[in-house]
Structure formats: C-alpha cells, structure tokens
Amino acid sequence: MEVLSVCLNPALDRKFIIDGFTLDKLNIVSKEKNRMTPGGKGVNVSVVLSHYSIPSIVTGFIGGYVGQILLSELRKYGSLISTSFVRISDETRENIAIADTLSHTLTEINSEGPTVNELDLNNFLKRYEVLVQKVRAVVISGSVPKGVPLSFYGELTKIAKKYRKVVFWEARDEIITESIKVAFPDVLKYDMRRSEKILGRILNTEQEYIQAAKDFVKQGARLVILSYKTVYDFVATEDGVWKFSPKVEIDHSYLLGSGDNFVAGMIFANSKGMCCLDMARYGYAAAVAKTSYIGKEPPSLSLIEEYLGKISTERVE
C-alpha cells in the first residue's frame, strides 16, 4: 500500500438542486437532482489518488447511519481505496447543500458532527500505528471532531516519524499551531479557506508570508505551502522561497476542492520520485488545472502536465 489518508472527521456531502427553493414551503427534490458523495479532505485526497491509480487506505472515525452510507459510497470507487475506520456511536457529519440555479443561492445545512471519546481515541491510535507501518506516505487532512485534541496531527506525525514515513498535512491554523508543538510534517500546507490566519495572526505583506514560510522550514518542515490571496502560493524549502502564480485566468468559482487536488498531486509526484519544489509545482499545476473546468472529477495527468507550462514559479528569496 502506498498511502495512508487520515480523515478524522469525514462527511457525507449531499447536494439537492431545487430551483425556486423557498422558505416556509414544501419543496420537492427530484431523483436526478439529489446526490450524495463521500467527503472530508482526507477522503477526497484518496478519491483523487485512486484516479491516478495510487492505492490508499482511509482511516479516521465513522459512525451511525450517515457513516454507513459514506462507507458504502466509498466502496463504489473500487479496490484502490480501502477503509479502516474506528466506529463511534455518534453520527458522522452530514453536509446538505441546496443549490438554486434560478436565484443563484447555495443554502447549506451541516450537522454538528460527532464527539469522539477517550476510548475511541485510544482505539484509533492502536489502529493507526498498525496501518502506518504498511504505507510509504501519510496524509493527514481536514478538521478534527470534538473530543480530538488540536495537537493530534502532531501525535500522529510523531508515530509516523518513528517508522520513517513521509508525512503531509493540510489543515487550518488552530490545528497546525498546536500540532507543530509536538512534531513537524515533511510537507505543511495551510488550509486558509474561511480563515486567513497563520499562527494566530493575519499576515498582510508578502514579506510576512515569506518570513512565516521560512520559519516553518527552519523549525522542521521540508516543504511549506502558504496560500496567498486565494490563487497564489508562497512555497518554501530549505533552498529558498518561491511565489507561485497562474499564467492563466482563474475562475474563482471552480476553486472548490482544488486544495485536495494540490495535495494529491504532490503525493503523486512524490511517488514518481519528485521532491520539494518539483513536487509543489506538480501539486500547484494540478490545483490550477482543476479550476479550468466544471465538475468534481480530478484533472487527468496529461492536463496537469499541460498546466505545468501555465504556472509561474518565481524565486522571491
């Protein structure tokens, strides 16, 4: 097995298209406009990897009816994705999005999500230590459910490092801030959707981003990716800092999910022997390629290769 995807807080993503969706009324959603897909960032990364023929195991916490549906739907992706979740008693997150293509609204109803208890956590740690030994790389991505400490990414990375695995993170600031007190991943990617903070503060100038990226490398990360103004990234390795930009116009509305494509692109590149800056370039090309069309499916490898020529990677330090 190549990759262990840790998705601590998976979700079942449901989409209803209801034109003329109205409050205080009865709205009908037709069969073909009622979809469900497995979600959660770690799950998404595994799904993208399966498109590139990279086998992975997904682990995390799963529970209830929603968890059961998620597992059944995930199994439909075929044998490249295996699952090894710890069962919990609470319901897995259910995220309902009601799209109205007439009024151009998106109304979301997300369930609160489960709470994980001490016993679940211990069961997970035992299972994780077995799984991590079977893989080459570990990706930990997305939110943590209630009951899981914010330093948990660090704990899991410490265990992975014991077995000399390559570790990728994509997470929000609260998790990264606490987790790097325990251990640093090889690849640190900030998820800055709905939050622009890095280590608790909002950075303003490009120079501040460059400095933050360098600091993370100095402290132990081998590759750091900080997104900047949505479409740019500051990328740091021990050799320097680069600013990545698209050479093409990007439709912001297609950015959804491109972070997962970035991570999966890097893991794919890494599996082909690329490292550091080349790996980040590949991930960035995958993310930009993803914005070039409507649709959930990941960009093909040939499209990513094409997009390697449509991005600029300018050294800034």
Next chain:
Amino acid sequence: MEVLSVCLNPALDRKFIIDGFTLDKLNIVSKEKNRMTPGGKGVNVSVVLSHYSIPSIVTGFIGGYVGQILLSELRKYGSLISTSFVRISDETRENIAIADTLSHTLTEINSEGPTVNELDLNNFLKRYEVLVQKVRAVVISGSVPKGVPLSFYGELTKIAKKYRKVVFWEARDEIITESIKVAFPDVLKYDMRRSEKILGRILNTEQEYIQAAKDFVKQGARLVILSYKTVYDFVATEDGVWKFSPKVEIDHSYLLGSGDNFVAGMIFANSKGMCCLDMARYGYAAAVAKTSYIGKEPPSLSLIEEYLGKISTERVE
C-alpha cells in the same frame, strides 16, 4: 397476528430545528435538534397500534439507504411491529422539515420518492396474499409510489375479501375513485388534507356530504368517514348518517397525525368487538384527544375514554 398495515410509500421523516434558518448561508443543526422517525400513514398506524399492545405487520415497498434507516428505526419500537417489505432499487422517500422557532417557519424538502416496476408489483402481490391470511384486519393507508396503479387499493381489497378480512382504507380521492371500481373496503375514510375533493368534485353543503357518504354505503362500504371543515366528520353506516363534532376547542396546529390516530383507534375498538358507529366514535375520540397536547405519542386509552365524553355525535339522517 392481528393487523396487516399496508404502507406502499413509506417515508423517513426528518426534523431539523434551526433557529434563524437562512437562505444562501451555512446553517448548523445540532445533534439534539436533528431527529428522524419512520413515517408514512400505514407505518404510523402500526406505531400507534403498538402503543395499544396490538401486534401488526407492516408491508409495502422499501429501498436504498433511506429504506434501510427506516427499517432500523422501526425495529426500535419493539416486537409488536414486524416488517415484511418488498425491496426496490430506488430510494424510499425522505421528508426533511426545517422548523425555525424564531421566525415560525416550516421549510420542507421532500424527495420525489421511488418508482416501482412491474416485477416489484408482482412480488408484492405474492407476499401480500401470504401475509393477509395471517391477520384479522387489513389497513391500507397513504399514498402510492409511482408505478403503482391508483386502483391498487381495490386489488388488495379483493384479495383480502377472498379470505374474509376486515379492510380499512384511509386515502386521498384519486386513489379512492379508482379503487372502488374494483372493490369496496369495510371502512372507508377519506384523507382530505390538501385536497377537499370527493369523487373528483368539491362538495359545498352539508347535504352534499351526507349524500356522498350514503352513496358509498349503498355501493358497498359498511362505514364511511368524510371529514368536513377539518374538525367535523360525516359518518355513515347502513343505519343512517351522523355528524361528529368536538365539544371542546381544538388547536388546529395539533391536528397533524390525528388521522392516523383515528384509524388506529377504530382498529383498536374493532379488536374489542365494537362495530360501525361505536368504532367510528372511538376513532374520532382518539383523534380529538390527540389534538389536546403537543407531542407525537398517541393518546392513552384512558384519555380516549375521557374524550368519548367530549365529542358529540348528532344523527343527521
């Protein structure tokens, strides 16, 4: 076994309480404000009967993830309810109701519901004929999914009559109009929610209701119940016609589900040897008792007895 409940189009009823529910925004529903209950009129009748210790088998069509959840939830009611559904490939109906207690709105999102094919229908008829022989009474209640002919209540009743079973219907006009061309039930109760039509026309005067009820009796029903202006009922047997009224004030907002209590009340009364007018009085008392409190649970038998004194049954012909 006492009763066979035919629920051709069951539903999973989900309720989210979201105060300040807003379009085009992310809304969070907390764990304790996110409920699901098995629904569909036939299912509801069985649930009420189980409160009165009357065992029943529920049958109909069920499918998909939603169907599986419905079955699991129904099993929680204990051994008085058994299930014997025909599995179909489409998803069972999922009815989501979003209640906002601040703005006093109820936004409903109902899935379209399944389509039943010829093979499913034949499988159902075979199963039904086996089940019907095991019971004393058959109740057929609620809508029919796509693919099921509107005359299906009639077909099922013809089979039940072959084995001399007592048959109860509660259905809407379209179904009754087509089904009585095939066979009449013993007890015919009109479901007039969202439609006031009887045999395709809107009746206006009390005299028209009385005439319609008498006609159904003449054609073959032993007991006919036509609801009138929501809280009244015209009740006909071969002995005459009565107008039922509450002697107490009724809170219209608590009327939800009282039709199922009416039917279950009649079945309970029938199991105790009551017939015709007495049976209808018991059902009406149960329905009125149900409107006297908030909450989904059916009225206790002692509350129903009490309400027998709070209704008036005036002979009108």
